[in-house]
Amino acid sequence: MPASSNFQQAIREAQSSALVGPNxxxxxxxxxxxxxxxxxxxxxxxxSLMGTNAALFTPLFFVAVIANLILFxxxxxxxxxxxxxxxxxxxxxxxxxxxxxxxxxxxxxxxAAGVGAVGTAALATGITFVAASVMGRRMSDNVGQALSGxxxxxxxxxxxxxxxxxxxxxFAPQIFSTGGFELLxxxxxxxxxxxxxxxxxxxxxxTYRDDQYLSGALGMYLTYINLFVFLxxxxxxxxxxxxxxxx
Numbered sequence: 001m002p003a004s005s006n007f008q009q010a011i012r013e014a015q016s017s018a019l020v021g022p023n024x025x026x027x028x029x030x031x032x033x034x035x036x037x038x039x040x041x042x043x044x045x046x047x048s049l050m051g052t053n054a055a056l057f058t059p060l061f062f063v064a065v066i067a068n069l070i071l072f073x074x075x076x077x078x079x080x081x082x083x084x085x086x087x088x089x090x091x092x093x094x095x096x097x098x099x100x101x102x103x104x105x106x107x108x109x110x111x112a113a114g115v116g117a118v119g120t121a122a123l124a125t126g127i128t129f130v131a132a133s134v135m136g137r138r139m140s141d142n143v144g145q146a147l148s149g150x151x152x153x154x155x156x157x158x159x160x161x162x163x164x165x166x167x168x169x170x171f172a173p174q175i176f177s178t179g180g181f182e183l184l185x186x187x188x189x190x191x192x193x194x195x196x197x198x199x200x201x202x203x204x205x206x207t208y209r210d211d212q213y214l215s216g217a218l219g220m221y222l223t224y225i226n227l228f229v230f231l232x233x234x235x236x237x238x239x240x241x242x243x244x245x246x247x
Contacts (some may be wrong), residue, residue: 019205027213035095035221042099079215087214113239121231136201144202154192183237189230
């Protein structure tokens with residue numbers, strides 16, 4: 001019995017030694033939630049501007065996209081250094097602007113599939129988060145490493161498919177922008193980011209130190225934003241694309 005106890009203790013110590021930041025997930029989660037709230041505010045701001053001054057929305061949208069790309073790389077670099085005091089306002093601005101850039105797809109989804117589509121996508125994203133927070137923490141190394149490889153390859157395939165869709169939409173929009181091809185990409189993206197959501201809880205403590213919690217929060221935030229977007233695209237594609245709202 002003592003030998004068995006020593007063996008189990010050795011296993012626990014070996015597993016804990018693989019953790020770079022054992023507390024990083026708990027530290028990051030409040031900031032992930034805060035980022036989501038700011039994103040929702042940004043979406044509402046974008047929708048309000050579209051309703052009151054649509055002519056102004058378009059140029060601001062392109063400015064926001066460029067600003068978002070710049071903010072992402074700057075915030076990511078600052079957060080990776082553990083300089084959380086400087087990274088926090090950058091991440092807050094990034095989350096707010098991200099919401100503004102998402103207001104276009106949210107507006108499109110409301111027209112194509114109704115307000116319920118947005119609520120369904122948000123609810124499904126929340127349910128995934130709850131499930132991932134419980135199961136992802138308990139993921140074994142074998143499962144975590146296998147899922148990590150699958151998600152990595154999946155993201156590469158998704159990028160290629162989206163590039164094909166982007167180019168193809170100029171020549172045959174009826175094939176690439178709607179219908180089966182869009183449903184395929186949206187469904188694949190949804191499955192991929194559901195897997196990534198579970199994987200985040202496994203990889204974060206093994207990737208980030210405890211003082212890099214904002215860097216980890218940024219990665220997890222992006223996972224759930226992408227999951228929400230692909231869920232929304234999937235629901236709209238199931239409704240028949242942009243053919244108008246179905247009552």
